[in-house]
Amino acid sequence: MRAWWAQTRAEVRMNIRRGETLLLTIGIPVLLLIFFSLAHVTTSPTAHRINFIAPGILALCVLSTSLVALSIATGFERSFGVLRRLFVTPLGQRRLIGAKIGGVLVTEAIQVLVLSLVALALSWHPRGGTLGALEVLALILLGSAGCAGIGLLLAGQLRAEVNLAASNGLYLVLLLISGIVVPVSSLPSIVRRVVVGLPSGALAEGLHRVLGQGLHPTTADWVSLAVWAVLAPLLAARTFRFD
């Protein structure tokens, strides 16, 4: 427990001190939140644009931290031999992955706090009440697990530079097709059919329903997130390479 806690604190410190991570996890989401809530470049299913954009950007926070930042950082740790060195210490794979997940969750808590404050300043009126808040928490935890699994899967398999390109590419594609800033109803029908099957799509839809419309997430949202949350980390753990 002592090792896990120390490693988690180290992961958080490094996340916060890495300029590129801060840009990805705080800078870009804040920028997109402000831009898409003020500029009328996309349609909005809610009367006030911010009520649609803010939940989407919270989903983007999970995507940027759990998948992209985690994947890129872990990929470079492998490339620079950090993981090789950790392999020959008693830290172990479980505690390392546990610490990475801990670091991701703390970073996401900071993101949610910052983004929520910015959104509230832009007149966001979140809905859902207490039950909604619990649903949001569950959605974010499941989404984080699924996205982290995908991130670690990429980091464990690809060369650092290839992983950097792949993670950033995936980030852009998922940003556009997951209903985060562009409503799913505006997407081509073929994309609409697969969105809920994506962890980012199910997460964004769940958050839009709870925070934007005061509804519960659909069963499909829960099932999709739960499946990703179990399968992706399992697959990542099975295939992860330290060197």
Next chain:
Amino acid sequence: MRNLRVSFGDVDAVNDVTLQINYGQVATLLGPNGAGKTTAVETLLGFRSPSGGSVRVHGLDPVRDHREVVARTGALLQRGGVWFPMTPHQVLDLTATYYEAPREPTELLVLLDLERCAHTPWRRLSGGEQQRTLLALALLGRPKVLVLDEPTTSVDPEGRQVIRDIIRAERDRGCALLITTHELGEAERLADYLVILHRGHEVAQGTLADLAGEPELIIEATGSVDPAAFAALLGCEVRSDGPSRVRCAVASSPERIATVSTYLTSVGLSMVSLRTRASLEERYLDLIADERNGPRP
């Protein structure tokens, strides 16, 4: 390691290597680049399972019992790194939390002469400082086995001396050490036991005395010498080892030394050096050359 074989596809990176290291002993794996040293070390540390033969550390299987093995083993790996923003002090403090009864990080900073750079981020450390930090990390858990892959690479002479002193101290403490190197001087200074690898095969192993081979006279003169003249003089096989050096396959004796000295004076030369056994470097080069000239079946 017993008859260890590690294959990558059709290529045997390590083939039929056997080595036992006792506590309180320093063994060195010697060999040119690509000899299989790092592959053997990585297998010993559980990075992969052997394709054949077996490996045991503390009597345990390094893959199956990985956690127990690494808890009692310190390792300095080639291409082993530290998070770029972290300083030696921070990474030692963090890594100490992985062990049940670690050594004091500040004690290791002093021991490895890292106090001056203790608060310098990893990316700004010199190669030698990075290497000494990695060695400090390997020592944190009070290991009973230390595996050091090229420990003195990119380390300045002062730093090398620090590392040598630590290796000796760990051996005296009862630690078993396996060191890989292609620097023969380091091996000669430190090793109780040596294994020479070439293209994955074990070429020779033994103590320094075992590897020195048969007694011989190795004579270096102030100028060019004729091996045939020495052969006639000493009645033995003689081969040239450079223009002014010959290696005579005969044991040293006062009479033979006097004969050689008289002969050199007669041809206007004098003796620069005389040795009665090959150095490790000479023996190593002989063995590797034999291996290259006569491929194994």
